Amino acid sequence: MKIKTRSSTLTYKLAIDIALAAASSWGAFAMRLGLPIPALYRRSEVAYLIGSLIIKIAVEFFFKLHRQSWRDIGVRDLTRLGRAVTAFTLAASATGFLLGDIYRIPRSIPLIDGLLLLTAWGGARLVVRLFLEGRVRGAVGGGRSKRVLVVGAGDAGTMIVREMLRHPESGLAP
Numbered sequence: 001m002k003i004k005t006r007s008s009t010l011t012y013k014l015a016i017d018i019a020l021a022a023a024s025s026w027g028a029f030a031m032r033l034g035l036p037i038p039a040l041y042r043r044s045e046v047a048y049l050i051g052s053l054i055i056k057i058a059v060e061f062f063f064k065l066h067r068q069s070w071r072d073i074g075v076r077d078l079t080r081l082g083r084a085v086t087a088f089t090l091a092a093s094a095t096g097f098l099l100g101d102i103y104r105i106p107r108s109i110p111l112i113d114g115l116l117l118l119t120a121w122g123g124a125r126l127v128v129r130l131f132l133e134g135r136v137r138g139a140v141g142g143g144r145s146k147r148v149l150v151v152g153a154g155d156a157g158t159m160i161v162r163e164m165l166r167h168p169e170s171g172l173a174p
Helices: 006-033 039-062 075-098 108-142 155-166
Strands: none
């Protein structure tokens, strides 16, 4: 059994984020201008794709998004993701405004790109979390776990159930 190192996990997460970032940039052009992209905008599309990827990678490292635990993603992590995407959208809009004479980039492209990016990055993290939680639930329910009824309300009860699901070796299934 091969054990994943932390650096390989960070590399995978960064690669997924970069691929989704490139797809969101291309998707913004496709949504705004339709397919196929008009020849008038092809040079702008390539320039925007390269420039936006540079900004997105910088934002990723500045907000340390690649270091987030996708297994335990929560509201705070998604809020940080929202701030990062807002920073990207502002930077890309400012860059597009400054380079508007050189490249023809519609002003709505960075906004559409930001929305697609937020959906893609947030969705990827939530899918990973849901997959891992489902795998743990399957392991808890399928083994010789003792069924436990958790009585109580609020954050403490939720925390106890989550911990039981995360640690199937405890032999307890909520």
